[in-house]
Amino acid sequence: MATHRLLLLPGDGIGPEVMEEVKRILAIIEARGILSLSIDEGLVGGCAYDAHGVAISDADVEKAQAADTVLLGAVGGPKWDSVAYEHRPEAGLLRLRKDLELFANLRPAICYPALADSSALKRELVDGLDLMIVRELTGGVYFGEPKEITDLPNGQKRAVDTQVYETYEIERIAKVAFELARVRSGRVTSADKRNVMKSGLLWNQVVTATHKQGYEDVKLDHMLADALGMQLVRAPKQFDVIVTDNLFGDILSDVASMLTGSLGMLPSASLGAEDENGRRKALYEPVHGSAPDIAGKGVANPLAMIASLAMALKYSLGKPEVADLLDRAISQTLADGIRTGDIHSEGTTKVGTTDMGKAVAERFEKALTGA
Numbered sequence: 001m002a003t004h005r006l007l008l009l010p011g012d013g014i015g016p017e018v019m020e021e022v023k024r025i026l027a028i029i030e031a032r033g034i035l036s037l038s039i040d041e042g043l044v045g046g047c048a049y050d051a052h053g054v055a056i057s058d059a060d061v062e063k064a065q066a067a068d069t070v071l072l073g074a075v076g077g078p079k080w081d082s083v084a085y086e087h088r089p090e091a092g093l094l095r096l097r098k099d100l101e102l103f104a105n106l107r108p109a110i111c112y113p114a115l116a117d118s119s120a121l122k123r124e125l126v127d128g129l130d131l132m133i134v135r136e137l138t139g140g141v142y143f144g145e146p147k148e149i150t151d152l153p154n155g156q157k158r159a160v161d162t163q164v165y166e167t168y169e170i171e172r173i174a175k176v177a178f179e180l181a182r183v184r185s186g187r188v189t190s191a192d193k194r195n196v197m198k199s200g201l202l203w204n205q206v207v208t209a210t211h212k213q214g215y216e217d218v219k220l221d222h223m224l225a226d227a228l229g230m231q232l233v234r235a236p237k238q239f240d241v242i243v244t245d246n247l248f249g250d251i252l253s254d255v256a257s258m259l260t261g262s263l264g265m266l267p268s269a270s271l272g273a274e275d276e277n278g279r280r281k282a283l284y285e286p287v288h289g290s291a292p293d294i295a296g297k298g299v300a301n302p303l304a305m306i307a308s309l310a311m312a313l314k315y316s317l318g319k320p321e322v323a324d325l326l327d328r329a330i331s332q333t334l335a336d337g338i339r340t341g342d343i344h345s346e347g348t349t350k351v352g353t354t355d356m357g358k359a360v361a362e363r364f365e366k367a368l369t370g371a
Contacts, residue, residue: 001033001035001036002036003036003037003038004035004036004037004038004068004069004316004317005037005038005040005066005067005068005069006026006037006038006039006040006067006068006069006070006071007039007040007041007042007060007063007064007067007069007070007071008022008023008039008040008041008042008071009041009042009043009044009060009064009070009071009072009073010041010072010073011044011045011046011047011072011073011074011075011089011290012045012046012047012073012074012075012076012077012089012290012292012295013074013076013077013289013290013291013292013295014073014074014288014290014291014294014295014300014353015045015072015073015074015075015290016073017295017296017298017300017302017353018073018074018286018300018301018302018304018305018306018353019071019073019305020302020353020354020357021302021305021306021353021354021356021357021360021361022071022302022305022306022308022309024357024358024361025306025309025326025357025360025361025364026039026309028361028364028365028368029322032368034319034322034368035317035319040063040067042056042057042059042060042063042064043056043057043060044056044060044072044075044089044092044093044096045074045075045076045089045090045092045093045290046075046076046077046079046080046083046089048060048089048092049080049083049087049089053087054087054091054092055075055087055088055089055090055091055092055093055095056091056092056095056096061095061096061099064096064099064100064283065099065100065281068279068282068316068317069282069283069284069312069316069317070096070100070282070283070284071283071284071285071305071308071309071312072093072096072283072284072285073285073286073290073305074285074286074288074289074290074291075089075090075092075093075290076088076089076090076289076290076292077089077290077292077295078292079292089290094142094143096283097137097138097270097283098138098143100272100281100283101138101272101273101281102137102138102270102271102272102281102282102283103136103137103138103139103169103172103173103271103272103273104134104135104136104137104172104173104176104270104271104272105133105134105135105136105137105249105253105268105269105270105271106132106133106134106135106176106180106268106269106270106271106311106315107132107133107134107135107249107253107256107257107266107268107287108130108131108132108133108266108267108268108311109129109130109131109132109133109236109253109256109257109259109260109266110129110130110260110265111126111127111128111129111130111259111260111261112260112261112265112330112331112334112335113127113128113331113335114331114334114335114337115260115261115262115265115334115343116261117345118261118262118343118345119258119259119260119261120233120258120259121233121236121259125235125236125237125259126236126237126259126260128237129236129237129259129260131236131237131239131240131241131242131256132180132184132240132241132242133241133242133243133244133249133252133253133256134173134176134177134180134241134242134243134244134249135244135245135246135249135250135253136165136169136170136173136243136244136245136246136249137246137249137270138169138246139164139165139166139169139245139246140163140164140165140199140245140246140247141161141162141163141164141246141247142246142247143164143246144161144162144163144164145162145164146160146162147160147161147162148160163197163199163245163247164199165199165202165203165245167202167206170202170203170206170207170210171206171210172273173243174190174206174207174210174211174243175210175215176243176271177190177241177242177243178210178211178215178218180241181218181240181241182217182218184240184241185240186217186218186219186240187218187219187221187239187240187241188211188218188219188220188221188240188241188242188243189220189221189222189223189228189239189240189241189242189243190203190204190207190220190221190222190223190242190243190244191222191223191224191225191228191242191243191244191248191252192204192207192222192224192225192244192245192248193224193225193226193248194222194224195224199245203245204222207220207222207243208220208222225244225248225251225252228242228244228252229251229252229255232252232255232256232259233255233259236256236259253268253287254287257287261343262301262342262343264286264288264300264301264303264304264340264342264343265301265303265304265307265343266286266287266288266304266307267284267285267286267287267304267305267307267308267310267311268284268285268286268287268308268311269282269283269284269308269311269312269315270282270283270284270285271315279316280315280316282312282315282316284308284309284311284312284316285305285308286304286305286307286308287304288301288304298352298353298354299340299341299352299353300340300353301340301341301342301343301353301356302340302353302356302357302360303330303340303356303360306326306330306357306360307326307327307330309326310323310326310327310330311323313326322368325364325367325368326360326364328363328367329360329361329363329364329367330360332363333356333359333360333363336359337349338351338355338356338359339351339356340352340353340356
């Protein structure tokens, strides 16, 4: 059996706590001989700055480059608010995305039936929701140059962020979206601001051209990003796969997260291009932040971190059937009324991080044995 190399980067705040529950699942997978794993750990974010003076060390970037899969908890917190911009905790995550060329960010928004009443929207609008936002991750305004704040002669300051996209960057993310749609319901909605942005105009043109290059079996619609945001909270189930740029993807995926009941429920995958062996560099992380206000209290929701592992099993570790069992274990745990505080409601059992992780692990083991 081939050995898969995993790098765990727990990060800051609640990151280490939710990562412990991933380790619990990984131990089951190893013990049952499902995968042979070589697991290493490193530092990213504020903890890396404390240790090394940078948000991620060169040594840990090298570990990430060598790994088959990277699992990351969370980064950031008020402790590092005064750190120089280039060394802030988030810079470690941006460097990983850039150095590993993780251009495709997959953010599912799934509303489990047991949580439909926890959504900010009415049950009928979100019950059964299952959409995927495909966000371009290594281009656009977050990486464009110049990026600066300058002093003007009149005593004012001027800040500049540059939105830049080239054709190939748009083509490759569009292809990811079309290929994903083929194994879902065959629909892609592309979001841009072509009415006011030249980059949006190019985005629209390239996505349209890519669609004509062998993806005509997928239905393609275009929508302005602001209108799409409105539609996400009006009728979210009209969408299946949404593809958009780095900035709008960041915003729209957070909007979509609130449809599901809690940020603590949402995983994500960041993927690179396939190599000659069909493998991709990949990083998996929950969408939620480091939540410093609850860090160390044992109350964080680990389900998004566990679901991120399920995505890794599906997209990187070659075990989609095991990923399905893990997703079902999460769903069954929720159906059984077990909740962390962020999703707790009357009539359910409130538990902490560890007990939620144990509950999922127990159901996952039963599913593996067919019990």
